[in-house]
Amino acid sequence: MAEYWRWKEYRWHDEDKDWRDGELITGGVDVGSVSSQAVIVVDGELYAFSSQRTGSDSPESARKALDWALEGTGLTLDDIGFVVGTGYGRVNVPFSNKAITEIACHARGANFMYGPSVRTVLDMGGQDCKVIRCDERGKVSAFVMNDKCAAGTGRGMEVFADLLAIPIEEVGELSLQVEEEPPPVSCTCVVFAKSEATALLREGWPKSKVLAAYCSAMAHRVVTLLEQVGIEKEFAITGGIAKNVGVVSRLEHETGFKALPSKIDTQIAGALGGALFAQNLLKKKLSAA
């Protein structure tokens, strides 16, 4: 049976760089409810990362993510000076030196990815959604988190991809192929949204229109969260949903703010922030020694 929700797992490392030339090698591991990422930073520069699905065992998922990021680099865990665990399973990263919340890590990661001008970070994760305000150093100045329901999260989008038998990577583009924006489906609960979508399909709505209604609902739900802490330029989106052009464009339309583009994968922001925190903590540790 086709699994339309299944997104592509991947890894990368900088083949032009030799980690042996670096002094400070640090790692960040973000164990989320849906995906896990590991990032290696060498002297403040991104060196390697992996992103894969979280399994039922958080320590095992953390280990697998790190092992995959290190694959083919010659690096081992012993070569990494400091590791920060973050995300939903941050306390279950057996090899981490410190656990830091994903709120602080996403702000730090976004500061690296988008530059010091970013002030509002919207992290649209697998299980929850966070709005983070930060300063020019990537330090959190306000945050709010919605983790009460899957509506408006990556998992909710996976449910819709499966329901409509559309590969998840194509959902965003397809949702934009409508002549007129339909009214949003329920954004209070993903179960209600799913049953509403099923009824719309029975009424004869094309899949693109149903997806447009769901993407619009997701965007609207997130905007109400953004209003809680206020939105300030520059504005950036992290997490897997940042790759969904259907949600992003509707968010931009509703807020009137254009999200900053990123050359770095938005899904690794938390782990990247963790690795950058780890770099500072390693410096402190070395200077205290």
Add this chain to the structure above:
Amino acid sequence: MALREEAEVKAHYGYKDGAGDFFIIIDTDGCIRCEDRGCVTACPEGVFEIITDDYDDMVAAVVEEHRQRIKYSCAPCKPDRERPDLPCVTACAPGAITHSW
């Protein structure tokens, strides 16, 4: 204008649902200066705790188990009529705690 080294953090704990917005907002910059930590003992439901945040400051936070049912945790202090001053807000010397509802 230069940013202070200890920039304030406004932490919003709670949720928004069909019934409304239910958030406790803590200005943790106030917590850093507070020696009293009155909120922890003042709350009859044990909603507050002192944690070490990501920047190694000791600050007040809403206990995890209360975050998704904060409306109900705070209900005993919020009768429909003749609502008295909230014990947590009164006990917070730096005035760092506000409720959204």
